[in-house]
Amino acid sequence: MRDNLPKRAEHGGRVRWHRTRKRGEVLDFSANVNPYPPAFPWIPDASALKDYPDDRYETLKEEIGRTFGRDAAEVAVGNGSVELIRAFCSAVLGPGDTARIESPTFAEYGMAVRLAGARCTAGDGRAAVRFLCNPNNPTGKLYSREEVLRVLDAAAGQGTCLFLDEAFIELSDPRESVVDVSDENLFLLRSLTKSFAVPGIRFGYAFGTPELIEKVETVRLPWTVNTFAESFAIEAFRHYDLLEESRERIARERAWLCSRLDALGLVYAPPSANYILIEVPVEAEVLVERLLSRGILVRDCRSFGLPRHIRVAVRTHEENRQLIEALEACLP
Template identity: 90%
Template sequence: MRDNLPERAEHGGRVRWHRTREMGELLDFSANVNPYPPDIPWIPDVSALKDYPDDRYVTLKEEIGRTFGRDAAEVAVGNGSVELIRAFCSAVLGTGDAAYVESPTFAEYGVSVRLAGARCTADENGAAVRFLCNPNNPTGKLLTRVEVLRLLEGVAGRGACLFLDEAFIELSDPAQSVVDVSHENLFLLRSLTKSFAVPGIRFGYAFGAPELIERVETVRLPWTVNAFAESFAIEAFRHYDLLEESRERIARERAWLCSRLDVLNLGYAPPSANYILIEVPMEAEVLVGRLLSRGLLVRDCRSFGLPRHIRVAVRTHEENRQLIEALEACLP
């Protein structure tokens, strides 16, 4: 039995767990999902459950390919983005390899690297893989397309691979995406469930050179995208352009939230997506507890190495107003 397993990563979105502890209804600001999702005309087809899904997911990959102008052979799918992170690391990294993960960022990168038998390093030049989250979670920092392409050129020049996580770019600024770029040293990750506010179905997808995609798909467990997730995803990609309205509404609410945080004299990282990293004048754990007692769940950022920060999702205007009122009551 392995005794060197990494610790499990901490995540937001634990609202169902809290509800089972008889805390009643909660406003979940800890999970960064679209507060204004497109209305998708999808009804689950129960008859689809009697058959196994097509584990090649040909129809789904073709729909994704049409949406982004990519060949279906350049598309991988998985049970959420985390499965694809794990599969990528298992397919690319091994004992003796190193990966560069800049902190603070999504904890699953480091966990997946270690589970693959590799290690994380602070020396980018010696890394086989360079991880980049754009916009970054939890800071919200967004690199421009030009900056990402320049970084890709440098990584490829060292013979390494760039793992680019664009899970939140659809709710930020898609013009900065490089989803149209086919490069043998690039693996690009996306998450449909955040954009369409259906995290419960678990669906992620990715792009890469066909040879890399084949390796990732070989490592991925079979049939992990269930029939309902596949069906919803196909319908969602057919309505992908509706996310434009979501981005516009999120941007307005984000600006309002920031203006209220300014009034409260709270510092925050310049946001670009549907969440804000806030510096608070107390231990995050204490503030999180106070907010929870008022029915609001926010992300405690201690697991990111930020003991005096919380991360809050941008939600509807009425919900955001309740967050500001709760912060006014809970802050010293």
């Protein structure tokens, strides 16, 4: 039995647990999902449950390929983006390998690297894989397309594979995406469940060369994308262009929320997506508990190595107003 497993990563989105514990309604600002998801008709077909999903997911991959101008052989799918992170690391990393991860960022990168038997570094030395989150979670830093391509060129020059996580770019600025780039040194991750606000179905997808995708699909457990998730994803990609309205509404609410944070004298990282990293004048856990007592759940960023920061999602205007009122009451 292994006794050197890393500790499980901390995540936001535990609102169902908090609702049960508090026996009341809680507004979840800890999970960064689209507050204005596209509306389209979709009714789950219960009769589909009698059959196994098609583990090749051919129709789904063809729909994704059509949406982004990529071949279906360049598409991987999984039970949320985390499954694809772990499948990728299991496929390309092993004992003795090194992965470059710059903090603060999504904790599952390091978790997957260690589970694959490799080690993490933040340095500029040679590594088998470099992880880059764009826009970054939790800071919201958005790299331009040109900057990302320079990083890719540098990685390729060192024989490094760039793992690029674009889970939030659809709610930020997709013009900065490199989803159209096919390169043997690039693996690009996306998350449908964040952009369409359906985290409960767990669906992530990714792009790479057919050779790399085949390795990832070999490692991935079979049938992990269930029939309902597959059905919803196919319909969502057929309405993918509706995310433009989501981005516009998020940008307006984000600007309003920032103006209110300014009025409170709070410092925050320049946001680019549907979340804001805020520096607070007390220990994060203290403020998190105060806000929770008022029915507001925010992300405690201690797990990112930021003991005096919280991360809040951008939600609807009325919900954002409630967040500001709670902050006014809870800040010292």
